Amino acid sequence: MIVLKSQREIDAMKKAGEILAACHKEIAKLIQPGITTWEIDQFVEKFLSEHHATPEQKGYKGYEYATCASINDEICHGFPRKTPLNEGDIVTIDMVVNFNGALADSAWSYAVGKVSEETGHLLKVTKEALYKGIEQAVIGNRIGDIGHAIQTYVESEGLSVVRDFIGHGIGAVIHEKPDVPHYGLPGKGPRIKEGMVFTIEPMVNIGMHYTKMDNNGWTARTVDGTYSAQYEHTIAITKDGPLIITDQE
């Protein structure tokens, strides 16, 4: 069942999203060679508590950290750790913020110092793919239109879209209906309605789209070792079009 949100619920999620967006903007300033994802995770804990918010991922299905921190060939659900980031790395920081019971979810990939041209292209295309998906998130379209726009664009740039992890409805809990794949056919899937709130979060690989799971049971990485990037926003469907709950502008 897809739960439609009231204006009041969307307003509450927007407040959580504003805190999350502000947190990402601070993380952007911290990212440089030598910093660890452990320190970033600590920073997020402090930032959220100062803003009277809590990290919803911590304790979710036994996950132990405020953030997911996925480095280079890690696609998602990397653990924050004490290994310093190096020049040329990329790192995706993903978090869900709870403010007064309302949730918002956003992941962002960051370049560590100067990255290769190939890696820069990956970041640019992945971010653009997110916005191409958001453009399709309008009343009357179908969920499949979002994935189709993302996949068509990403593949036209010679990159691949991860299939094994998808976007999701979000509300009282992190994962609700609908499923939001970042690939697929136009005109397929549920009709998009006013009041839906869901994430769009394409994970894009330089090489093949296949994933494999680390022994920790959480972290997914590319099978071929190529780098993977991700940008994620939480989106509310309104009469005036998609409202980006986690907008950093």
Ligand code: MF3
């Ligand atoms: N933020 C993730 C998403 O975009 C959810 C991570 S679940 C966790 O769907 F347990 F790993 F935190």
Ligand code: CO
């Ligand atoms: Co997320």
